[in-house]
Amino acid sequence: MSFWTMLTTMADGMLKTILLFALTLIGSIPLGMVVVFLKKSKFKPIAWLTEAYIAVMRGTPLMLQLLVWYFGPYYLFGFSTRGFKFPALLIGFILNYAAYFAEIYRSGIDSMPIGQYEAAEILGYSKFATFMRIILPQVIKRVLPAVTNEVITLVKDTSLASALAYSEVFSLAKQISASQTSFLPFLIAGVFYFIANYVVAWIMKRIEKSMQYYN
Amino acid sequence: MKKLLALGLSVLTVACLFTGCTGAGQVLDGDGMVNEGGTRVFRQGFDLDYPPYSYIDDNGEKGGFDVELAQALCEYKGWTYEAVPFNWDAKDAELNSGNCDCIWSGFTRNGREDDYAWSISYSDNTQMIMVPDGSEINTLEDLTGKIVGVQTATSAYELLNDEEGQKELCDTFKSLEIYDTYTIAFNDLQSGGIDAIAIDVTSGQYLMSTKAGYHFLDEALGSEQYAIGFRKDDTALRDEVNEALQALVDNGTYDEIGKKYPEIYEFLCLKPSEK
Numbered sequence: 419m420s421f422w423t424m425l426t427t428m429a430d431g432m433l434k435t436i437l438l439f440a441l442t443l444i445g446s447i448p449l450g451m452v453v454v455f456l457k458k459s460k461f462k463p464i465a466w467l468t469e470a471y472i473a474v475m476r477g478t479p480l481m482l483q484l485l486v487w488y489f490g491p492y493y494l495f496g497f498s499t500r501g502f503k504f505p506a507l508l509i510g511f512i513l514n515y516a517a518y519f520a521e522i523y524r525s526g527i528d529s530m531p532i533g534q535y536e537a538a539e540i541l542g543y544s545k546f547a548t549f550m551r552i553i554l555p556q557v558i559k560r561v562l563p564a565v566t567n568e569v570i571t572l573v574k575d576t577s578l579a580s581a582l583a584y585s586e587v588f589s590l591a592k593q594i595s596a597s598q599t600s601f602l603p604f605l606i607a608g609v610f611y612f613i614a615n616y617v618v619a620w621i622m623k624r625i626e627k628s629m630q631y632y633n
Numbered sequence: 634m635k636k637l638l639a640l641g642l643s644v645l646t647v648a649c650l651f652t653g654c655t656g657a658g659q660v661l662d663g664d665g666m667v668n669e670g671g672t673r674v675f676r677q678g679f680d681l682d683y684p685p686y687s688y689i690d691d692n693g694e695k696g697g698f699d700v701e702l703a704q705a706l707c708e709y710k711g712w713t714y715e716a717v718p719f720n721w722d723a724k725d726a727e728l729n730s731g732n733c734d735c736i737w738s739g740f741t742r743n744g745r746e747d748d749y750a751w752s753i754s755y756s757d758n759t760q761m762i763m764v765p766d767g768s769e770i771n772t773l774e775d776l777t778g779k780i781v782g783v784q785t786a787t788s789a790y791e792l793l794n795d796e797e798g799q800k801e802l803c804d805t806f807k808s809l810e811i812y813d814t815y816t817i818a819f820n821d822l823q824s825g826g827i828d829a830i831a832i833d834v835t836s837g838q839y840l841m842s843t844k845a846g847y848h849f850l851d852e853a854l855g856s857e858q859y860a861i862g863f864r865k866d867d868t869a870l871r872d873e874v875n876e877a878l879q880a881l882v883d884n885g886t887y888d889e890i891g892k893k894y895p896e897i898y899e900f901l902c903l904k905p906s907e908k
Contacts, residue, residue, distance in 0.1 A: 489820055498825035581817065583810040589785065592722045593811060596786030597794065599725050599748050 419598050425606060431590035432610055435576045438507060438586060439614075442572060445512035447565075450519025454527065457520065475517035481581045484510040488582050507579050515572060522564045526557035559629045566622040570615045587611075675712040677703040678733030680721040682814055684839045685894045686739035686859075687718075698894045699737050702755070705886050706877050721786055728864060735874070736862040739835070741788040744795065749862035750871045753878060755887075757900045759834040760789045760854035765822065766846050770829055773852050777805040779828040782818035785811050789831040792855045799854055815840060822847075838896040858902070879906055 456468040475483070488506035491497040530553050538548040580589035591607035594600075679687040679699060690696035695716050707714035717733040724736050741758065742751050762781075764770045770779065783790045790811065793803040803809055810827055812818040819840050821827050830837070831854060841847050863871045881887045882903045891901045
């Protein structure tokens with residue numbers, strides 16, 4: 419197998435990695451915000467449930483969660499798993515990452531001094547307006563570095579999808595490496611991840627810069 | 634106290650660096666073998682997820698036909714046996730870096746003839762298609778438009794991707810799903826995610842012995858031999874192992890161990906030498 423064939427074969431896996439990565443981000447970044455509100459809910463049972471959800475998502479291996487989402491419906495209700503692979507992957511990744519994002523957002527929200535809320539109240543802001551116009555913009559600014567970390571981890575975590583026979587770039591690298599008795603595919607995969615994360619870091623840096631409107 | 638601990642740790646690290654971290658009292662000698670107080674250490678590299686050749690047995694111990702045979706071989710030669718379970722994807726790195734002396738784990742020689750120094754073949758193997766009972770698939774042609782599962786880096790996978798093998802057949806599938814382990818693939822077959830599994834006959838029989846309701850198609854995908862793969866320049870060790878293997882066949886040990894694994898017994902292909 420020539421280097422070029424190797425590269426084109428793996429390009430397919432790269433696209434699959436990027437697809438899974440992008441859809442997970444689109445789903446989990448907003449969902450994380452919802453989770454924070456649920457966790458901060460005044461209605462205690464909802465807050466407890468959310469806390470349990472976060473504990474399970476963070477406390478068990480993502481690979482195990484993927485297997486549960488995929489095979490769970492079959493073992494519990496006898497549903498066929500046909501065609502359910504990609505949905506199961508998305509559910510698993512989005513719910514897992516939403517839990518992490520929620521905790522990052524919470525760290526940002528909790529770091530806001532209480533005085534800002536009091537000042538906003540005196541100035542006549544509603545609770546909703548206080549959050550949307552005063553708190554949230556500052557929170558976004560504060561949590562960006564932590565979010566970047568998480569996004570970069572996500573790029574690499576997509577390789578866990580191989581547990582459900584999803585041919586993303588790393589499982590392709592393993593397959594080609596085994597059949598060609600060569601380490602080159604791993605090197606190609608490594609370079610791919612590095613470039614992908616470099617792009618992620620660059621984009622996040624641009625966003626951080628655009629938020630530095632006070633300094 | 635903390636300073637003392639830090640000092641102790643750094644001394645330990647440095648000491649480890651100097652001894653090359655091969656473990657206490659072990660030295661690499663000329664042909665890649667390890668000596669320990671005069672006795673040789675034979676390190677068998679294998680996949681722990683490849684029953685019945687090598688796996689974790691019911692008692693939680695490393696077991697399997699290959700593991701037992703290697704242990705018997707070491708006993709015969711007076712060598713110290715050492716198990717080196719590895720990730721199958723990293724087998725070449727493990728072998729070439731000297732972490733193990735051989736790959737001995739239901740390892741197919743066909744198609745890899747030039748990549749390793751091969752021992753004599755000790756087991757035949759056939760690749761089959763496994764389907765659930767009552768499936769509408771009865772011949773290889775019936776697989777057209779179906780979803781077939783296979784474990785990555787196995788001989789069945791290689792065969793389906795080989796132009797001279799069954800690539801043509803593979804192209805008629807709706808898709809070929811590549812799993813990390815057959816366990817997951819088998820789960821997916823049970824839950825209806827895929828229609829069939831391409832698998833070595835021995836591994837397949839092992840899976841079917843754990844759960845009823847599955848059978849092989851009559852027509853085989855292909856056939857091949859299992860042997861032990863050594864580093865290409867390590868023919869001295871290879872020759873020694875070959876000799877010892879034949880001796881184990883002649884004294885009945887090979888047959889004895891084989892009987893413990895009925896699912897592969899009929900495929901063991903070494904015969905006692907004629908005298």
